Amino acid sequence: MLSSMAIYAFLVLVVYGAALSQTGSQFDILQMSGGMLWALIVFTSLLGLNRSFSYEKEDGCLEGILLVPLDRSVVFLAKATSNFLFLLAVEIVVLPLYYFFFLTTTTPQPTWPLMLIPMLVGTIGIAGIGTLLSTITTSTRGKDVLLAVLFIPLVFPLLYACVSATTVVVAGGDIEGIFRNSVLLAVGYDLVMVLLSWVLYDYAVSA
């Protein structure tokens, strides 16, 4: 799964590079780079989340896990943690490529390393809500589309906050205001949605 996600992320970056290679000098690539990075993260995470239960789905292993005398929120935490680590590993691969494609030919703000903060906060939220939704959709027909249809609207506030925070530190802007508020919004989203997913997990798996 990790290699598929990394290859997919790399290919999307290559497509971005090709798509933007003919743009004129007035085109501010820095203003768009944050958004493109998050589009890449969201689509790569969808690929990973769709496959995160593939082993458990085979031969009913998820049911086997749900039969053990454990609080099912533990199963959620375990799966969300593994999804988080997979995403983090992909981002570690993607970040240098992102720098190479977008930040070497432009002059990013010296604050650009701060983008690690929204990346970390955003990844926690994506892994949390994504784990709940992928559990719900794993046994459905058309699960790939269904997961995307449920996932993207739900992560939209988080995505919006993370794109704002990333763009500000890369392209410049009100670090004290926009960056701080965006990160706080993302942290708040994480707290609410991850806790909600944790609490609802038992109901979601035994409806």
Add this chain to the structure above:
Amino acid sequence: MEAPAVQLDQLSKVFGDRYALKNVSLELPAGSFLSIFGPNGAGKTTLLRILATLARPTSGTVTVAGISLKDDADAAREQIGLISHNSMLYADLNAEQNLQLYARLYGIENAQERVDEMLDAVELSHRRLDTVRTFSRGMTQRLAIARALLHDPQVVLLDEPYSGLDPHAVEIFDSLLEAVRENRTFVMVSHDLRKGFEACSHALVLARGTKVAFAAKEEIDYDAFAALYHETVGMGVA
């Protein structure tokens, strides 16, 4: 007096506007073998999934091994083993690793000893290091029995366990069940009327989510029972 192994009180399960189970009540004594019969869509598997805590009842109460599923599902799961047509085994792990994983999840003390014991019991010790993907259907089902009985459950649920087994594998499966039958309660969903009836001490017929018949085997005349079964099969789904 010993508590019933399974107790259902006005159990209902609704999907949308359709009753999968409707006001089903019964008491099954400990040590019994209940066979559940009925046409497709009668609610058999739904009932088994509720007993296994994999589905939640819409209304009514369920008690397994004296433990209310609503009050303490975790404690009830310690007493429940489920064998279905899905093996619930990871195909890329070997037999031993699969049992070790479940032994750890169930918190079994002396896990390796118990894993060895179960592999011996299902005669798979010689294939312990082979991945499950390389097993035949019969071998996989034997390992699934080992997985289900690893934590020594008091109530064993069987969801069409003969599905996809060849006659030889069925024989092995039956002898394994016989060997572990003592002091356990079994609840089996089966489409095979004769086989299910031979094995059971109690029989339940469901149709359209309702209880059509429930009785101890000695109270049942097989021919009348078979006629009732065929009549309910003709009733179709709920």
